[in-house]
Amino acid sequence: MALKPSSPASTTEFPAVICTVDVVLLTLKDQALHVVLVDRDRPPFAGVPALPGGFVHVQEDATAWHAAARALQEKAGIVSPYLEQLATWSGAKRDSRGWSVSIVYYAVVAFELLPADRPGLRTAPIDSLPSLPFDHGEMVATAVARVRTKSQYSSLPIYLCGERVTLPQLQAVYEAVLGEPINKVSFRRKIEELGMLEPIAGETTMAGAHRPAQVYQLRPQYRRKLSVVPRGINALG
């Protein structure tokens, strides 16, 4: 049973806190993780590449998640199939404008789904990031660590692939994210356990001197969610 307030809302003045959202959107380009950045359109740090984000619009955004989805669309032209909460950064000193909170979300997306030639939109390799404003550098590092941990146990890296993928390509994506080689036999069993991919009948690709590789696609019911394997992708057995 939901409780009802026992008396009218208090009339206390609430302390003024700046509430923003930021989004760490990771993608794979040239087999390396990249983060999506947009040039800031206002001070502080006007013109400097930063994570897409902005103020919560209290009249418009039902929750911080909605604010993040809106900011990502407005600032970067991107509709992500999902956004997960990463963590919240807060404090008196992180923003020159006052005591501030940034609720940070993250997602991974296939590079080919990013808008091409959008002014101010860029990707930067996570291993050689430009200097980012506020604590955005720390947010990116936290998101990368989370994605790596989560990739050991889930289908997360599948969302870095295009719509069609072969198993050797998918293994290369997992290896790029995890930063280590994966046993092929164990990998294929885990992917089969996940049950997210279906072969596209009759479609194969030829890569170099190898045998033709079957092309797969995400089953429709998985296009907007993640699956999890009970033990790690890279665990033996």
Place this chain on the structure above:
Amino acid sequence: MALKPSSPASTTEFPAVICTVDVVLLTLKDQALHVVLVDRDRPPFAGVPALPGGFVHVQEDATAWHAAARALQEKAGIVSPYLEQLATWSGAKRDSRGWSVSIVYYAVVAFELLPADRPGLRTAPIDSLPSLPFDHGEMVATAVARVRTKSQYSSLPIYLCGERVTLPQLQAVYEAVLGEPINKVSFRRKIEELGMLEPIAGETTMAGAHRPAQVYQLRPQYRRKLSVVPRGINALG
């Protein structure tokens, strides 16, 4: 190199957002997880048991973490050796006073470390919680799930024990948190891998008809931090 703002701070009016913190403090009582609640001292929901928390004090709190530690001490009289960020709840509808954010922290603590007989302080079993105000029920459920997941891979449950513990007692604590039996041999190997406990020379306890059990304590360097085992406590091998 840290960036400096390129121009003075904007003079935009920031939208008014209510910024609070809440703490989910879990403890073990009668071999069952309990959450610490305090009676609210002001409306809304005055007098109703709720998670300890409160407004961020922008003049006083360096970050939300500091606000949570302060609120826990003021409202519940508890200094926790650590507080980890759980997640942030936000939105237009969760608090009758306006668009609000609650940054939630969690910790586990030994029952014997809680203040005895503090007015308004109580513990409730997580399996039969009273109806909690706001979205506090969801916060507790999220914290319990996080503690269970984390306990499979870390020393977290050790912080539910008193200062001295035997291995059979510690195993019972892990089993209470995880909600399932654990293989004794595998458990002892994992605890040894963690390397956090040291035997107290010459100290044993007699429990029932069993052989005397060695009494252990946390090594001093671990009294304020967690350790992690690379594979789960309950994994084979």
